[in-house]
Amino acid sequence: MTVPQECWRASRDFEHFMLAARAALDHATTNQTYATLYGVFVVFRRRLSARQGLIFAAALPPVLRAIFVEGWNPDEPLRPFEERAALEEEVRGVRADHNCSPDGSIAALAGVLWAHVDREALRRALADLPEPARAFWHIDP
Secondary structure, eight states, X not given: OOOOHHHHTHHHHHHHHHHHHHHHHTOSSHHHHHHHHHHHHHHHHTTSOHHHHHHHHHTSOHHHHHHHHTTXXXXXXXXXXXXXXXXXXXXXXXXXXGOOOOTTHHHHHHHHXXXXXXXXXXXXXXXXXXXXXXXXXXXXX
């Protein structure tokens, strides 16, 4: 069996994603961008069951998939989806000493995510999730 393309392209694809995300977030470094990305993923997955999280993760490229599940405790009680401002504040609280996530970070990363993943796979994954989860990643055309 051959190595899947998504695996041997993983580093290059992740670098492209991070550079686009850094620009969208107006960050100076990819370290800042990583902190925001991780925070957004943590805030999102806190609202998903393990099954729902794995459905979402399966639509992500390999490195983003790994970041999404890194450190996840699926036994943690689920939190409700809240207003966007509260979710943004929660993003800033993840690894707060290393986090300089700007206002609008969820929407900015949603735009970059849609541009760097298999859109149809992401649509299918989100279709299996509750409406607030779909709204979390919604972008205006």
